[in-house]
Amino acid sequence: MARSPAVEMKQIVKRFGDVTANDHVDFSARPGEVHALLGENGAGKSTVMSLLSGVYRANEGEIYIHGRKAAIRSPKDAAALGIGMVFQNFRLVQTLTATENIVLGEGGFWRGKRWRLRKREEIAALSERFGLTFPVDRPIWQLSVGEQQRVEIVKTLYRGADIVILDEPTSVLTPGEAELLFSTLLRMKQEGKTVILTTHKLNEVMAVSDRISVMRKGRMIAAGIIASLTSERALAQLMVGREVTIRRRERPQAADAGKTLLAVDRIDVETEQGRNALRQLSFCVREGEIVGVAGVAGNGQKELAEVLNGLLPWKRGTITFDGRTWRSPSVRGAIEAGIAHVPENRMKSGLAGSLGAVDNLLFKSYRKPERSVLGFLRSKRNRAWARSLVEDFEIVTPGVDAPVRQLSGGNQQKLLFAREMAQEPKLMVAVHPTQGLDVGATEGVHKLLMELRSRGSGVLLISEDLDEVMLLSDRILVMYNGRIIGESAFDEADRERIGMWMAGVNETKEATV
Known part of the structure; x- marks a missing residue:
């Protein structure tokens, strides 16, 4: 039976x-x-x-x-x-x-x-x-x-x-x-x-x-x-419900060798609790390339993203972006310099769930002349602009005034990308950009990152998904315990070796280099 x-x-x-x-x-x-x-x-x-x-x-x-x-x-x-x-x-x-x-x-x-x-x-x-x-x-x-x-x-x-x-x-x-x-x-x-x-x-x-x-x-x-x-x-x-391209790992079209856009040189960062989150961290990102940062959560990736977006100070070291050396962290300064940010938690630090698409899309651009005049928002023009972005990015929403917390995770992420890409950034810092997304939404996010790369922008992709990092990145960096302990070009990337680095196996060896 x-x-x-x-x-x-x-x-x-x-x-x-x-x-x-x-x-x-x-x-x-x-x-x-x-x-x-x-x-x-x-x-x-x-x-x-x-x-x-x-x-x-x-x-x-x-x-x-x-x-x-x-x-x-x-x-x-x-x-x-x-x-x-x-x-x-x-x-x-x-x-x-x-x-x-x-x-x-x-x-x-x-x-x-x-x-x-x-x-x-x-x-x-x-x-x-x-x-x-x-x-x-x-x-x-x-x-x-x-x-x-x-x-x-x-x-x-x-x-x-x-x-x-x-x-x-x-x-x-x-x-x-x-x-x-x-x-x-x-x-x-x-x-x-x-x-x-x-x-x-x-x-x-x-x-x-x-x-x-x-x-x-x-x-x-x-x-x-x-x-x-x-x-x-x-x-x-x-x-x-439609044909989806299941991408296989293959060598991406070679990016044009652009100038160095971001240079991080031996920075140290402490958290509010006094923990050393980043230690003597150095790397660079060039125009027209995607640099992937792999690592298990809690090894400094979150703090790195916050430093680059003006949310966290650094104790020692230098950060140079687009030819200018930063003196102190500034969120507004990072935005005006041309840095876009897709945070780890879209609803905690990326979007305001009780507000609609129009307000969320305006967060970084409301000071611009096309969005406001004499301190007053151009409401009619802004609503039309928001509708065009919703249409261009295929965001499914009951309306541009519907609270974004009512949208699915994939549509929330699309809205976030729409806002950041509308700024035509020089550098995109994307933290776990496809976490929790289905295969269709993931495909869309990957296309957006590759589009930025083809425009000549730099992309710093921070992800715990090694498959994603290996698929998209021109260079792969591995973080462990606040340091970069391994680096690999796309065509030299070995999954087993990168996995060992993520587990910290080579930390002592790399630290002595």
Whole structure:
């Protein structure tokens, strides 16, 4: 007799006001399989997983767990049913140890040393069993991003989850860490666990998934496809409803050898907490080239972007841009010099979610004569300008006055790029520009970066996605612990060597050069 599906969702409907996020969705996953759930931004896949994990409640439909109808009204209900979710943004207390985070919420933690020792041994054995080793007694803030993710996964397993949902699990990992994660997924399958994977990396989907389901515009358009019977191109077309170019790594057309646009010479930067974020950092960006900066989060990339955009001072060293040496940081000075910025978090530091497209597009240009006169905005002209940008960049929005928080992630990113490119920048500093975007939106962002390059502008691409860096960059720099410890030209780039640099393997050797 066939086993019941581990998860079965029938005719699920979820509405947010007048918007239907899930329109009579059917989804099922079997015990002992890795099931990938795909869809472009705004397709409704995150909502489906939020319903399954108890974050939201469905308006209509039924959910069955191992053949039994379930009422999932909260994350606590989901956990009681053996459902655990590992979010892309980890839910860990930085000052507590890995063990303390995992047992957090158990009333017995304060029972004494013997109890804590037993829990430590139990967690160490569980992590070893699934190949998820990490220092169990070390505070979270001292762990690498990959180790923190392992803590999150072990936390779900420790709490009894046999249905594990992973949200974009490899977006913050080095290639080596991603390979270790894939091995862990295999072990989880072998023990009968059900793994539901959401990701935008189609090559990973093909490598680790048993079956695939695809959503588009709130509906399930392909359910339970056997992964070995499809292709990346076919999946991409299912996701976005049109032909999408799946780019392969090939040598880009040689950029014209332009003059040095940005020269950073041995700068040191400290954070407000006194931590050395950048140490003796030196590099350059020339006109008409894309320089990719690879590295695991937390190695100084964020601070580098903030320095170049006038948000953070430097203690020592010099920065020269377009022939002028900077004396002190200035946001307005960076904008007027011709530096564009696509920040890491578009809704936190890039866009004002409660304002519409017109206001967001004006943030960097409202002082210009064509946008204002005598301190008064040219409202009619600005609205027409905003509509033309929305049309040119194919931004899907109910109107130019609709709050941008209502837009999908891909359309928010397009709006951000529209504003920055409208300034005709000399240098674009793009930080994780495709993070969380689907294959169609990613393709669009890549085209915009290549367009800037062809215009003769410089691009500093800071990304944790090594595939993206290797695809687009003329030169690749690798940051670790606030320094550049490796550099490679496009045609000499070796994925394994760059992955080793990202893990800091060559730090000592490079530091002595």
